[in-house]
Amino acid sequence: MCSYKTESNNENKIKRRKFLSIVGNSATGLVTFGALAVTIDFLSPNVIKERPPKFKVGPIQNIQPDTFIYEPEYRVFVVRDGNGAFYAISAICTHLGCNVKWIDSNIRNDSSVAIACPCHGSKFNRKGEVIEGPAPKGLQRFRIKLSDDDLIVDTSDIVSEEEMYLKV
Amino acid sequence: MHSKVWDSIFRSKLPINTNLDRSLVIFNSLTLHIHPVKVREKAIKFSYTFYLGMISFFLFIILIVTGVLLMLYYQPAIPNAYENMKDLQYVVSNGMFLRNLHRWAAHLMVISVFLHMIRVFYAGAYKPPREFNWVVGVVLLVLTLLLSYTGYLLPFDQLSYWAVTVGVNLIQYIPVIGEKTKFLFLGGHEIGEYTLVRFYVLHCVILPLVMVLLIAFHFWRIRKDGGLH
Amino acid sequence: MNNIIENKTEVSTEPLKVPRRIAIFPKETPVKFQKEIIEEKLVQSFPNLIIREVICFQLVVIVVTFISLFVDAPLEELANPMNTPNPAKAPWYFLGLQELLHSFPPLVAGVLIPILVVIALIIIPYFDINIKRYGLWAKDRTRTLIYLSFSFTIVSIISILYKAYGIFFPSLIIYLMMLVPFFVPHRKGIIGWFYKMSLSEWIVGWFIFMAVVLTIIGTFFRGPGWGWVLPW
Secondary structure, eight states: OHHHHHHHHHHHHHHHHHHHHHHHHHHHHHHHHHHHHHHHHHHSOSOOOOOOSEEEEOOGGGSOTTEEEEETTTTEEEEEOTTSOEEEEEOBOTTTOOBOEEOOTTOOSSSSOOEEOTTTOOEEOTTSOEEESSOSSOOOEEEEEEETTEEEEEEEEEOOTGGGOBOO | OOOHHHHHHOOSOSSOOSHHHHHHHHHTSGGGGTOOSEEETGGGSHHHHTTHHHHHHHHHHHHHHHHHHHHTTOOOSTTHHHHHHHHHHHTSTTHHHHHHHHHHHHHHHHHHHHHHHHHHHHHTTTSTTSHHHHHHHHHHHHHHHHHHHHHHHTTOBHHHHHHHHHHHHHHTTSTTTHHHHHHHHHTSSSSOHHHHHHHHHIIIIIHHHHHHHHHHHHHHHHHHTTSOO | OTTOOOOOOOOOSOTTTSOOOOOOOOSSOOGGGSOOOOOOOEEEHHHHHHHHHHHHHHHHHHHHHHHHHHSOOOOOSBOOTTOOOSSOOOOGGGHHHHHHHHHSOHIIIIIIHHHHHHHHHHHGGGOOTTTTOOOTTSSOHHHHHHHHHHHHHHHHHHHHHTTOHHHHHHHHHHHHHHHHHHHOOOOSHHHHHHHHOOHHHHHHHHHHHHHHHHHHHHHHSBOGGGOBOOOO
16 A cells, blocks of 8 residues: 555656656747747847838930830839830849849840840840749839829839830 | 966976876866877878868968957948948058958868868768767858858948849748848848848857857867877 | 668578578678777877977968968949949859859759758768768679669759759769779779779769869859850
8 A cells, every 4th residue: 555655656756747847848948939039020120221112203205115214223124115105124133133234225026135134144025024044033013103294113012014014 | 487477377397308298288288178198190190181170270260360350440331341441451551461361361261161071071080970070060161151251241342242132132032931031131121231230240249159169069079089099 | 770780590401501500790890880999109299289280370371471462352342232243243152053043043053952962961971871982883883874874864954954064064074984984994093093982972072073163164254144254
């Protein structure tokens, strides 16, 4: 009887020890995880001094069909195609963020290379679609609006190909 | 030489004549943590290891000394960082020389660490019981590359800016966490003031600290795994 | 532990047919069970090792000082986000990677390949196989040839598909070097050396050769638009 009691006590003790170690380890894990989360949160800045997303180009009469304007500060091409419609595409290569350059401004069709990236040799047509090279997708297209005689490009509003044109 | 001061610093008594004295030099000093009293004659030949690990370590020492000195003339801000580089070049006495030392030692260290790894591989020196020290070595190689890379942004010239742009944009291709990680590294959406400070802290504090700890561990493991003995 | 070969016993009444055999020992005992007998000459660390370290340190300082006296670290104009230099190059030790980025999708070249290389390096010592390093052609020559050619074909197809000739040609050279001991029975000099090299040594050799070739291409042979230029 006596020995039986000791045994059960021992078993209880082991259970208690196991329980306490589980509680202790989970508490440590929780605190570590929390500390990590707080640190990551601390590391992402809430206020960044960056440019406002919208900028103005114009007046539109100055932009001839089949020409483009490069806005260096925002790194955006504002293009007027042969039909007189406007569109805005990003000049930041989708591959690794280099600035692409317009190498041939006389291109009229969509199948030829108009824009090239100096870093890894990606090539795009005048609508910003990839023709060759490592870029995974086409250049970003931004919404463009008309306000009086000026064009407003909103670099925070990325649109599909159908939506990108502004017909005047 | 046998003054009280000398004896308080160095436990070995001069002159050192017998092998017992020579053993005591190692035995009674901090060196015992790194070197055994006796080593295999073959293991300390140049043709055996080409001293590549040693060379990497000495280059790292040069990098710490020159790096700390360079910090005294450097502000991680735009455009101060670049102006400081110009100052180092034209205004600070021996500034250019110090910057050269730091830059070329860094490049040489990348080469010597890489060669060290190749040497260890072809000698089969990673086999048990040294397998974990090989892993520490691989981590040290990665740390060397990261240190060199974070230092690359600090002059903030065209070379740094675009090399770092290309590198950081790679991070965003990591599935799921890519975008967030890139944002944390840059402290914004593109390289700016925050990025410079982040790279500065990584380059001058966090990475060297980890590096020093791991180097100490690496050396200790060589001794424990029977490196030179 | 899978190196241990289990003991087998066979029982028969005819001793000529089946001789008594209790245990079978493999011809070559795995390295980790071999008793390491070091009866090499030992020397005092002080001064033999210490003096070498001091001289090494002095030489390193002298070399770095000389380079720094005569070659200036580059400094270009202030960083300008509006103007990408053409070509924009990473530090030289990442140019091999940049060369890969030119041919392969960024997820593969920029994330998968570096991570796989680091993982491969880390697990090297944990693989028991080939720890004694048999020569590549030491066993089952035909099967080795088939496996080798198959792997090479896959590497070639992928690299040609992506127009990564910087990978194809160095791989071809290594493949031909590996084949030499198969066709040439000569076992001395450089061919004998090739014959002795194990598979893992060949793979790491291939990796180093690739890294060097790609870095050299990226550093010297790439110009505007990452196009091919000659450095002279």
